[in-house]
Amino acid sequence: MMDAALNLSKSANSSRSVIRRFTLLALCSACSICCLAATPWFPFGPDGGDARAFAADPHDHTHLYLGAANGWIYDSHNGGQSWKRLARVGNRDDLVIDNILVDPADSKHVLAGTWVLGSVDGGLFVSNDGGDTWTSNPEMQHESIRALAAAPSDPKIIIAGTLEGVFRSSDNGVHWKLISPAGSTEIHEVESIAIDPSNPQIIYAGTWHLPWKSTDGGANWHNIKQGIIEDSDVFSIIVDPKQPNVVYASACSGIYKSENGGEQFAKIQGIPTTARRTRVLMQDPSNLTTVFAGTTEGLFRTTDAGSIWIRTTADDVIINDIYVDPANSQHVLMATDRGGVLTSNDGGNSFTQTNAGFSSRQIVSYVADAQHPAEIYVGVANDKQWGGVFYSSDGGLAWSQRAEGLDGRDVFSLAQAANGTIVAGTEHGLFVYEPASQSWKRAGEILPPPPPEKPKRGRGARAARPEPPAVHKAVARHDLGMIEGAVMTLSRSGDQLYAVTSDGVFSVDDPAKPWSKVEGLPEEPWRYLAASDSKMLLASLHSLTLSTDAGKTWHAVPVSRELTQIGAVAIDGSGNLWAGGREGIYFSTDNGATWSTSKGLFVNGVNNIFYDKAGDRLLVTANGSSTFAFSLHLPDQTMKYWDTGWNLRFMRPVGDYLVGITRFDGVVVEPRMVPSKPQSAALLTH
Numbered sequence: 001m002m003d004a005a006l007n008l009s010k011s012a013n014s015s016r017s018v019i020r021r022f023t024l025l026a027l028c029s030a031c032s033i034c035c036l037a038a039t040p041w042f043p044f045g046p047d048g049g050d051a052r053a054f055a056a057d058p059h060d061h062t063h064l065y066l067g068a069a070n071g072w073i074y075d076s077h078n079g080g081q082s083w084k085r086l087a088r089v090g091n092r093d094d095l096v097i098d099n100i101l102v103d104p105a106d107s108k109h110v111l112a113g114t115w116v117l118g119s120v121d122g123g124l125f126v127s128n129d130g131g132d133t134w135t136s137n138p139e140m141q142h143e144s145i146r147a148l149a150a151a152p153s154d155p156k157i158i159i160a161g162t163l164e165g166v167f168r169s170s171d172n173g174v175h176w177k178l179i180s181p182a183g184s185t186e187i188h189e190v191e192s193i194a195i196d197p198s199n200p201q202i203i204y205a206g207t208w209h210l211p212w213k214s215t216d217g218g219a220n221w222h223n224i225k226q227g228i229i230e231d232s233d234v235f236s237i238i239v240d241p242k243q244p245n246v247v248y249a250s251a252c253s254g255i256y257k258s259e260n261g262g263e264q265f266a267k268i269q270g271i272p273t274t275a276r277r278t279r280v281l282m283q284d285p286s287n288l289t290t291v292f293a294g295t296t297e298g299l300f301r302t303t304d305a306g307s308i309w310i311r312t313t314a315d316d317v318i319i320n321d322i323y324v325d326p327a328n329s330q331h332v333l334m335a336t337d338r339g340g341v342l343t344s345n346d347g348g349n350s351f352t353q354t355n356a357g358f359s360s361r362q363i364v365s366y367v368a369d370a371q372h373p374a375e376i377y378v379g380v381a382n383d384k385q386w387g388g389v390f391y392s393s394d395g396g397l398a399w400s401q402r403a404e405g406l407d408g409r410d411v412f413s414l415a416q417a418a419n420g421t422i423v424a425g426t427e428h429g430l431f432v433y434e435p436a437s438q439s440w441k442r443a444g445e446i447l448p449p450p451p452p453e454k455p456k457r458g459r460g461a462r463a464a465r466p467e468p469p470a471v472h473k474a475v476a477r478h479d480l481g482m483i484e485g486a487v488m489t490l491s492r493s494g495d496q497l498y499a500v501t502s503d504g505v506f507s508v509d510d511p512a513k514p515w516s517k518v519e520g521l522p523e524e525p526w527r528y529l530a531a532s533d534s535k536m537l538l539a540s541l542h543s544l545t546l547s548t549d550a551g552k553t554w555h556a557v558p559v560s561r562e563l564t565q566i567g568a569v570a571i572d573g574s575g576n577l578w579a580g581g582r583e584g585i586y587f588s589t590d591n592g593a594t595w596s597t598s599k600g601l602f603v604n605g606v607n608n609i610f611y612d613k614a615g616d617r618l619l620v621t622a623n624g625s626s627t628f629a630f631s632l633h634l635p636d637q638t639m640k641y642w643d644t645g646w647n648l649r650f651m652r653p654v655g656d657y658l659v660g661i662t663r664f665d666g667v668v669v670e671p672r673m674v675p676s677k678p679q680s681a682a683l684l685t686h
Contacts, residue, residue: 072087377402429487
């Protein structure tokens, strides 16, 4: 994707107006493939997710920048009440943006320090247009940047903490020099940086194993560990701007305070021992005795320079950064895991979500109401109490959370039963949605297997008195077992709903009733199920089994020899089988006896195939860096594709447009498009 294609700077409201009036004539090739113009699809939430770091424009305290865990930079011009996407830094979705600096001399000049989870990769990125476009600094390419600070007395001096050590720039981030000893076994994995407010030669560096200090710009370093528990990860260091000898440090072992420039620390009491990971410390610039501590178990605040601390949030809030408005210290923002941005207007006593325009959700499941297609439910992973299920009544343009009763579970699958009930398959069991209370109720009781049939007597057998019919004792509901495992797929065949779980495959006609285990299946870690009329195709990563009689009997189906790992399956309206994965997409017209490829539909890493019955077409998406999505219209065998501008997990039709489910950015919606008429050609060939 080009940077310009990713510059989705419109707000949610303006995006909605654009999507209603946007009409684009697509270009069509001279063959049967119709290419729709590369207009990025518009993001529409659900709002929230992982927020990592704030930065403020020194000339406008209402203009804030926000870094996310998926490479995106956002900004706000109303003090964080709403946000807009600026650009994806580095054109990647794996960069964690934990540090942003805005140049006091030129607020258009912005630096972003990044790192990659589970890797030593990262880098420094530079924008000269207020965050609209970004370039990588060549001298800091692939450095895992964990801390970034500008000297308050000379902002052209910038210090970066990386996994390799401490770097310094004296020219506003253009050139860099390693100022900690090269190859040091001590000063590396630098997680926090602070600079003396009046003397830029005095630098503090917190590592994953205690803090260090230099008084000569990095030429020499000495350990400042007195009073700190050994082997403490130092997450944050702040220096009092009026009394530079007062230094606070937060570590995995607690919060420490020094009154002699870090030479001796004392552990501050008042933070519970369970809140060990204090990720960020922040002073109120208007009242320096007020200090906020953002921990993995909520926000703590002291108003007497650390003597007494109180927790002002619930203990399930994980805080990554804090911003205190210099013009109004009652206005406090927190960047949190899963909950996005939380804002307080009473000095941190209470918080509300202010995530309008900010979306960093990992959606993994989807269902639309059969009677009301604009009503959509999506299931979220990794967001605990902030996630669950989100509901839209307008085709994905606005969302509200529907998570009551799920208890923070990841929602791996969603489906609608024949009676209209919405069912959620989670990491731990099944739930049914109750619209009246807008909450979920546990389901998935398992019927005991039927007793085995007795063998019939042969013709020559001696006559015997007939046995009375067997009487089976009814099993009480509370004695039934439950589906406890992860539910990977929910799929409907006729009136039967099927659940593919780590405990086996189960079926039911009414999901509120007990479920029956599907018998006759080989022991496999089944993951996917596609159904059409009485035909069902069940898949693991490496095998297929087929039923042509609505699940009564099953038989193994050979997988195409070219396909080494299955990522998706489907059955179209004619009963043809489809399977996709690393090597592409394959189809069979003879129940799996032979497999073929579809001409023109060359896509690797297939992660989803969906048969759209209303449009009689297949919708196909793929893993990797591809931002393309595909549609194969089956009656005339024509193929279209879109450059959506996003990495998609899957896409689905809503009325006459499509919605895409991204990997880390929530839901995106297709602009209105009127493609030119494609030429027809046979694509299904043996």
